[in-house]
Amino acid sequence: MRLPAWLSQHIAALRALLVMTVLLGLVYPLAFVLIGHAPGLSGKAEGSVITVGGTKVGSSLIGQNFTDADGNPIPRYFQSRPSKAGDGYDPDSTGASNLGPESVVDTLSDNPDDASQSLLTQVCSRSLAIGKLEGVDGSRPYCAPDGVGAVLAVFYRDGFTGPVTRAVSVNETGQTFLQTYAGVTVEPAKPGVDYVAEGGVVTPIRGNAPAKPVIPADAVTASGSGLDPNISVAYADLQAPRIARERSLTLDQVHKLIKEHTDGRALGFLGEPAVNVLELNLALDGKR
Structure with missing residues (x-):
């Protein structure tokens, strides 16, 4: 049928x-x-898990922090790049901050939950902290000496033209990084006030920092995933003197370890050479 x-x-x-x-x-x-x-x-x-003495210490594919209980860098270890994944390198909260080059104005508030830093201020504060840790110049263009973005809201008589009538350091509530701008006294910002909405023109001030900062870019910016296990050779070399001092090694010994744990460009031409921080620190401990 x-x-x-x-x-x-x-x-x-x-x-x-x-x-x-x-x-x-x-x-x-x-x-x-x-x-x-x-x-x-x-x-x-299975995740490229690294095991030492029968104990899993991490993955060569996922970065981790080498800090103490208070979040301070442990001086005897190489430090990873910043991470915006959760509290740092959290695989369950991977992601970036989604802040771009135009993020230069902080959100100031008396309530810490409502306050937030711009990408510029995050970069400036990280660079300042790393400079202190490594004993080098942590200054960067468009960064104030106190580690915030050096940005003014400038008010002009005719909107965008004419004489300057007012200038506000939008990321500082105390002492300002500039005393005067175009003959006008620079004011500190007040929390909760939107100076851009009031007509202020956002004006970053370059300052006199070197064009090429001592602190490399990967040391002050997070990766897109927030899980990058590698740092640049430049950032590793920057940390080498501290590591040598803390571990009573010669600088040549530390540089030799860095070179041994540096991966070249993918396929010989893609990307830049990178240093795996976990594997390098394990080598320092004599465990790998």
Whole structure:
């Protein structure tokens, strides 16, 4: 007996569903699981976990902080780049801040929950802190000496033109990084006031910092995922004198370790050489 056309179509669709479910839902995933457990691939398939003395100490693919209980850098270890993933390198909260180059004005508030730093101030404060830790000049263009973005809200008589009538240091509530601007006394900002909405023109002030800062960019900016386990060779070299001093090593010994744990460009031409911080610190401890 010939089945009705509509029933034949439904049966054919059901068969196709079952076949594709078996192939794509079972066979395909299981095949890749087996491939992932092949010799030489099993470690990467399981997260590239590094084990020392039977204890898992981390992953070569996910960065981690080398700080004390108060969040301060431990001087005897190389420091990772900043992370915006949760409280830092949290795989369950991976992501970036989504702040861009135009993020230069802080949100000031008496309530800490409502206050937030601009990307510029985050970069400035990190650079200042690293400069103190490493004993180098942490100044950067458009950064005030106190580690906030050097930005003014400038008011002109005719809106965007004419003489300057007022200038406010929008990221400072106390002493300002400039005393005067265009002959006008610079005022500190008041929390909760939107000076841009009032007509102020956002004006970053470059200052006299060197064009090429001593602190490299990856030391003061987070990666897109917030999980980057690597730092640049420049940032590793910057930390080398501190590591040598804290561990009673020669600078040549530390640089040798950095070189041994530096990965070259992908395929020989993509990206920049990078240093895996966890593996380098384990090498310092003589454990890897």
